[in-house]
């Protein structure tokens with residue numbers, strides 16, 4: 346088990362991802378829904394920074410290490426495959442949203458309305474990836 350300061354990295358990543366999800370939901374409910382875009386943007390920057398760190402530094406290298414093992418038995422490892430695919434989709438949608446809003450200055454209400462379904466899709470895929478990540482963690486470190 347790889348560790349930092351005696352703490353397994355998987356545990357640290359899980360805690361960071363729980364914090365990321367809380368900030369995401371707070372940014373959505375108190376920022377976007379109440380039109381406090383300052384709070385919403387701060388939440389998004391935090392989420393993007395921490396999430397890119399956990400996925401880029403830890404999850405993607407681990408996924409590549411496990412690829413052949415995972416594909417050798419896709420039925421048994423269904424949750425890993427779905428987690429990785431849905432996770433990539435969630436990140437891709439998030440980046441797409443950031444690019445759309447960076448390309449347009451200000452916060453045009455029309456654009457906000459048009460991108461709403463995309464935002465829900467991003468949040469939904471994010472939550473699915475998170476739940477499967479927690480399931481994976483429990484199977485790997487707690488239940489077995």
Ligand code: HEM
Nearest residue numbers: 355358359362404407408429432433435474475478479482
């Ligand atoms: C919204 C996107 C994502 C979320 C919310 C998420 C969340 C999580 C969580 C909570 C864990 C459990 C913590 C752990 O065991 O380290 C986990 C594990 C993992 N995730 Fe993700 N993840 C996402 C995207 C991805 C992507 C894109 C990949 C790679 C293609 C990936 C690969 C992995 C791997 C390999 C593990 C197991 C790491 C280990 O061995 O401990 N994840 N994820």
